[in-house]
Each structure stands twice: as structure tokens, then as C-alpha cells.
Amino acid sequence: DLDTKRRMFVTTLYPKIKQSSNDIYITSRDGDRLDNLAFNYYGNVELWWIIAQANAIGKGTLCIDPGLQLRIPQNVDGIIQDYNELNKTR
Secondary structure: OHHHHOOOOOOOOOOOOOOOOOOEEEEOOOOOEHHHHHHHHHOOHHHHHHHHHHHOOOOOOOEOOOOOEEEEOOOHHHHHHHHHHHOOOO
């Protein structure tokens, strides 16, 4: 039966990440990657998307050009909660 074998593809939605006085700002260096920065600041490489979303970067690559000022949001729990809320019915 075709109905039981259909695949559904959904788009993942990412929350807007507001600036906070707790945010950390860094300047990227040669060889920096979003996943490595996420591990360094959050202890989890899978949270790379938070840094990418906060800085409007990372479309198609985890590599970052050196010399960019990057905002590293610190309200990770709140950001993940917003992410889960946006994607809960998916």
C-alpha cells in the first residue's frame, strides 16, 4: 500500500536568538569550526547550530573564516526550549 510507505520530509525551524548581556564575543581564528566551538563553549558538538543561528552563518559548511567577530550565546537551555517548541509537531 502506497500510503503506508510514503515518506514525509519536514523543515527544521530554528529560533531567533536574542542578544543578551551574558553572551560571549570572540574573534574566529584560522581553522575554527562551528562544531568545535560548540564543544568548547557548550560541551556538545551538536549545538553548532546555536552559534550559526546567532551569527547568521554556516549555510552548508561548519568552517568559519578567520577574523570574524562571533557571538556565543549563553542561554543554551532557553534556546533549546524555543527550538523544541518550534519543532514539536514535526
